[in-house]
Amino acid sequence: MGMLFSHDTLPQRVLFGTGKAAEHLGAEVDRFGASRVMVIAGRRDSDTVAGLTARLPVALHYSDIVQHVPIESAEKARAAARENDIDLLVCLGGGSAVGLAKAIALDTALPIIAIPTTYAGSEATNVWGQTEAGRKSTGVDARVLPATVIYDAALSLSLPVGLSVASGLNAMAHCIDSLWGPRADPINAALAGEGIRALADGLPAIVADPEGVHGREQALYGAYLSAVAFASAGSGMHHKICHVLGGTYNMPHAQTHATVLPYVLAFNAPAAPGAESRIAAAFGSSTALEGLNALRKRLDAPRALKDYGFDAADIPEAVSLILPVVPANNPRTVTAENLAALLAAAHRGAPTSAVSVGFPPPES
Structure with a gap:
């Protein structure tokens, strides 16, 4: 009978270039017309984030990131986004940082710019996950797909070999x-x-x-x-x-x-x-x-x-x-x-x- 299948391609912009993250991020923040950005990144990435966002309208730096996105962590981050009138999420790091941004977007529909520094891949999917009472649930929702992904190999140099x-x-x-x-x-x-x-x-x-x-x-x-x-x-x-x-x-x-x-x-x-x-x-x-x-x-x-x-x-x-x-x-x-x-x-x-x-x- 030949090939017979159905395939959906997710709408997402990908910007790839070593040493280009700051330039690409600035252009994307301008493209979204954002004025109150929430930057989600772990404390070990604070220096990197400071360099990338120095000229951006950052309203909140957020570093309370927990593996597997416990529901309590998600609710706390959502409240912080609402309280600070955030209009754009920028997350930098691995799957946990991206996962937290997705948890916020699931509730607020805020756009996400993801800057991965590991190979977790969450940045390219519309899949969310969170943990409650020791049980991890996942789902699919268009709201959590990052609108833009910025790949810069220079940002992964600090990731240990193991x-x-x-x-x-x-x-x-x-x-x-x-x-x-x-x-x-x-x-x-x-x-x-x-x-x-x-x-x-x-x-x-x-x-x-x-x-x-x-x-x-x-x-x-x-x-x-x-x-x-x-x-x-x-x-x-x-x-x-x-x-x-x-x-x-x-x-x-x-x-x-x-x-x-x-x-x-x-x-x-x-x-x-x-x-x-x-x-x-x-x-x-x-x-x-x-x-x-x-x-x-x-x-x-x-x-x-x-x-x-x-x-x-x-x-x-x-x-x-x-x-x-x-x-x-x-x-x-x-x-x-x-x-x-x-x-x-x-x-x-x-x-x-x-x-x-x-x-x-x-x-x-």
Whole structure:
């Protein structure tokens, strides 16, 4: 029958250029005609923000940013925006800063200019998330899509190599998950394949030369592609797992994604030959899992969930929370038993080589 699919492209302006962030930000603030800007950035970025916004009409600098956007944090930030008559949000940093800006926009419909300094990708999606009573909820809303994204590799030079690796593998997870997400289509697949290639080029370059620009530019480019693909395809099995782990057990976002990814790939790839071959081609490897594992070895990537505070005793509860939200179109049928085995393997950092026929037994 040939190709048959539906694809939505999100309306967003992207400005890319190393050393150009201040120039691009100033032009965008003028374009919006803003007179009372709220700048959202962590305290460690205060000097960077001061330089970028020195000539802008900033009404409020806001730095109370919390991972996974607790509802209390969101409400406090929304109140601050209203009290200061804010007409434009500017966020700089990683996914937590962008997430807080989205939480404000969800309530106020204020436009957002996002300046990412990590590879989280939230800046390119219309997906919001927040945590209440230990449970993370997500949704899709046009109001939270940043109107403009400004990418400047120079702003990521302060991101430590280890966090760069974890954040970049989070972006890789966006690419891979989008190949079997609920709304996966050929356009998403093309973006994801190029995103994998760019990240596989950029991340080793960052490790080899942390002060170099090439690797960081490639990683930002790959992160953008990964997020666009993910926003269109929707959350697949990998993201459903990581959202539960992050929101329920307060685990670090990037490291959790980086750790879980090879296990989900090993689980799904044998049942998704088209996606598997595209991932392998993007890595330039004989199989998708071989390519990912080789990259992870070069990067000294995060290995085990137990290293980030996840307890094996929490696996049954995690399974009960994840299983109902796994998309129905996942390539392989997910059961309580094989999901528990996946989490157990990720918990201890077990090899993924035998996963296609069942996870390795627990270590004796």
